[in-house]
Amino acid sequence: MSTATIIDGKAFAESLRTRVGHVAADFTAKAGRKAGLAVVLVGEDPASQVYVRNKGKQTLACGMESFEHKLPADTAEADLLAVVAQLNADPAVDGILVQLPLPAHMDEAKVIATINPDKDVDGFHVVNVGRLATGLPGFVPCTPLGCVMLLKDKLGSLSGLNAVVIGRSNIVGKPMAQLLIAESCTVTVAHSRTKDLPEVVRHADIVVAAVGRPEMVKGDWLKPGATVIDVGINRVPGVEEGKTKLVGDVDFGSASEVAGAITPVPGGVGPMTIAVLLRNTIVAAHRNMGLALDEGVL
Numbered sequence: 001m002s003t004a005t006i007i008d009g010k011a012f013a014e015s016l017r018t019r020v021g022h023v024a025a026d027f028t029a030k031a032g033r034k035a036g037l038a039v040v041l042v043g044e045d046p047a048s049q050v051y052v053r054n055k056g057k058q059t060l061a062c063g064m065e066s067f068e069h070k071l072p073a074d075t076a077e078a079d080l081l082a083v084v085a086q087l088n089a090d091p092a093v094d095g096i097l098v099q100l101p102l103p104a105h106m107d108e109a110k111v112i113a114t115i116n117p118d119k120d121v122d123g124f125h126v127v128n129v130g131r132l133a134t135g136l137p138g139f140v141p142c143t144p145l146g147c148v149m150l151l152k153d154k155l156g157s158l159s160g161l162n163a164v165v166i167g168r169s170n171i172v173g174k175p176m177a178q179l180l181i182a183e184s185c186t187v188t189v190a191h192s193r194t195k196d197l198p199e200v201v202r203h204a205d206i207v208v209a210a211v212g213r214p215e216m217v218k219g220d221w222l223k224p225g226a227t228v229i230d231v232g233i234n235r236v237p238g239v240e241e242g243k244t245k246l247v248g249d250v251d252f253g254s255a256s257e258v259a260g261a262i263t264p265v266p267g268g269v270g271p272m273t274i275a276v277l278l279r280n281t282i283v284a285a286h287r288n289m290g291l292a293l294d295e296g297v298l
Contacts, residue, residue, distance in 0.1 A: 146272025219254030
């Protein structure tokens with residue numbers, strides 16, 4: 001019997017995209033051009049292709065320009081870097097996103113480091129990582145920023161709450177911890193090597209699971225009434241032969257009996273990622289043009 005409130009990321013993402021659309025229309029009127037997002041896709045990875053297609057559709061739907069650059073998998077690294085340099089110099093492009101993962105012969109860190117930090121709407125450039133750590137304005141990776149938006153929408157102020165982040169990746173775990181510190185949470189970063197992980201998690205008012213292990217976090221790990229944000233997207237065998245299903249890093253069935261609120265998979269954190277990317281792009285457009293923007297409306 002589920003007692004937890006379901007946190008509807010899909011509905012929140014839709015409302016965020018609507019707000020971005022209003023701000024984008026205002027930007028176009030002031031700047032005399034639309035805000036622009038450039039996405040670079042190297043190779044034929046099916047998941048990346050779907051993701052890029054969705055990004056393009058949603059960018060256009062919000063009243064912004066979408067520039068797509070598709071390069072073959074055997075593109076030389078120098079040629080990709082040249083495309084990035086060209087986008088850095090293009091005044092019509094406010095945000096640049098190089099879709100990861102890249103083919104094995106390319107150095108992802110080098111490619112990301114080539115992006116102008118003020119156009120790095122993914123928030124992966126070391127300059128933006130440093131800005132986040134020191135509290136300066138920059139760009140924050142989309143998934144953790146989306147998680148914080150969902151938490152604040154549900155709980156209001158996060159100040160003083162105990163938060164456990166399970167996972168320490170550069171894309172989710174580390175920036176998630178920094179964002180929660182900025183919200184005055186007491187933050188523990190846990191991972192696969194944490195001793196007695198269930199006991200660590202039991203002290204948390206907020207649990208963010210981003211470890212990439214299907215249904216690892218069980219209901220009996222949780223403090224009753226905790227808020228659970230499940231970042232995991234794992235494809236596992238379904239009930240029917242040959243079919244698969246998506247599950248998170250949290251065992252939703254048992255966790256939803258103990259938690260106060262929980263994000264489902266799918267329909268929780270996932271829809272937030274592209275919505276926050278669009279939000280970051282319109283913020284970048286204002287900063288690049290020197291236009292004032294009350295970022296609180298986003």
